[in-house]
Amino acid sequence: MNLLKSFASENQRIAVLVKIICFFWLITKLWSYKTWIADRVYPVVAPFEILQEVPPSLHLIFFGLSLVILFLIIVFKLNRSLLIVLFILEIVSCSLDSVRWHPWEFMYLCFTLTVILNFSKPKTVFLLLHLFLVATFFYSGLHKLNRNFLDYFWRDHILTAFFGLSNEVILKYKLFFVGLLIPVTEIFLAFLLFFGKSKKKTSYILIALHVGILILLGPFGLNYNSIVWIWNLAMIAILFLLYQKDDITFDKTIISSQLPWMILWFIMPIYSFFGRYYQYFSFNLYSAKGTQLYICTKKSNKDLTTFDDKSFTSFCNGKVGIALQNWAMAELKSASSPELEIQQKAGQILLKKYGCENISVFLYNVDKQSMTKLSCSADH
Structure with missing residues (x-):
């Protein structure tokens, strides 16, 4: 039976996407639960001094409520009010501690808000999520075009720690600058996802990319940054569900009505290269900068x-x-x-x-x- 028959309509596809994202969001929050509470050794770093004095009990309450709402969204019929409550809870919780602002949190919040604002416009939601992914891969690649990425992530983590190559071998076979293929590939795939006729085929390549990341960082690889394993699984699911019908088209009418998102995802990240915008909101992933x-x-x-x-x-x-x-x-x-x-x-x-x-x-x-x-x- 074709998997797509179970959510053939656009509204059903949105509901499935929301539930899938909320499932991985829930797992992420449970796995990194100490990120969301104040009863820990790692310092709580609030953006404003007055928020630094918020009692730990409130952190815990917001965390617990978010878990409950995520569970309700997963189990029951898609409800706009629940999404609004979830969005508010997450914004408030993240406002209490800067360590909670991560790329996946930014992504999930953006997707939640796009659904809230376009609840009866599934085509708009699909196009916006598509454009978010284009921005993600484009800027992720662009941020990696630096010497630090080659030094710390490519050479030290991939070539040395993962493949076990010595510096002599790396120098002998001139492997150091081969690492530039990673960001170049990400940028190329972003353009292919945006301009290519078959986004479905491109999505398969991107899924393979995320499988590769899981192998590299996973328990049988470097066993590093376990929270990213969950996010990569989420990305695989999103890429598969979003592009299976290959029906996303560039609509100027929709784009013109969604300019704030275009500014947030495509214009604002430019400022991060000059230290004037938050790195994690700019799709800066494993660039070794900062x-x-x-x-x-x-x-x-x-x-x-x-x-x-x-x-x-x-x-x-x-x-x-x-x-x-x-x-x-x-x-x-x-x-x-x-x-x-x-x-x-x-x-x-x-x-x-x-x-x-x-x-x-x-x-x-x-x-x-x-x-x-x-x-x-x-x-x-």
């Missing part, structure tokens, strides 16, 4: 020593060394934000909590390859 935060702490800080990264012991002169990124992966099951402002604020919160005499915090600018020690201000 700022990293490192912590040196006394062994007496027992809650921090759990996240000891032995590779930083020498840098910390024998003290416990911690990379915030690895700490986030271990405790939250999600990455830390690459934004300089958020990294600085996280460092200041840690200095205030543990005392400048007990820990030192350093910011590393990956692009400039420079290390800066955060100073202890008087209020710390």
Whole structure:
């Protein structure tokens, strides 16, 4: 039996897409539950000082309510009111802690809002989700066109850690710049998805790409960033369901009525290349760009020593060394934000909590390859 017969109508296809996305959204939130609560060691980094004082119970309530709403959307008939409640809950929850703003959260929120605003216009929803995917692959590739991606992700993670190749082999066979094929392929597929006649065929190539990412990052590969495994499964499902009928067409009338989305997805990301727009809203995925935060702490800080990264012991002169990124992966099951402002604020919160005499915090600018020690201000 053809799978598409079970959701032949456009409205049924939208309902299935929403339920599939909410299913993976639910799994993501459960897997990374500490990202969504405040009862943890990793610092809560609110965008505004007043929100920093929100009690942990409220974080937990918003998290619990989101789980309930997601479950109801999955189980029952598609309901616009439930989607509105979910959208509001997620926006409020993300507003309480910057670490919650991840690429998949941005994607799910955008899709939810497109359905809310175009509940009786399935063709508009299909086209907007299609354009979101085009922007995702295009800017994801564009962000990877940098030396840091080749150094840290291509050479260190793929060639060395995954394939086990030595530097001698990499140099001998000139494999270093072969890594540029990854971003070039992403950009090419984005253009093919946008201009190509058969989006269905292109979707199969993109599905294969995500299967490859799962093999690379999954438990039988690098076993890294487990939250992304779920997102890649979601992307595979979305690509399959969205393009199976191969009936998405570029409609100027629809586009002209949806200019805010076009600005958000295609114009605003340009500013991220100049440090003037949020990286995770710009489809910056595994580009190895941004700022990293490192912590040196006394062994007496027992809650921090759990996240000891032995590779930083020498840098910390024998003290416990911690990379915030690895700490986030271990405790939250999600990455830390690459934004300089958020990294600085996280460092200041840690200095205030543990005392400048007990820990030192350093910011590393990956692009400039420079290390800066955060100073202890008087209020710390």
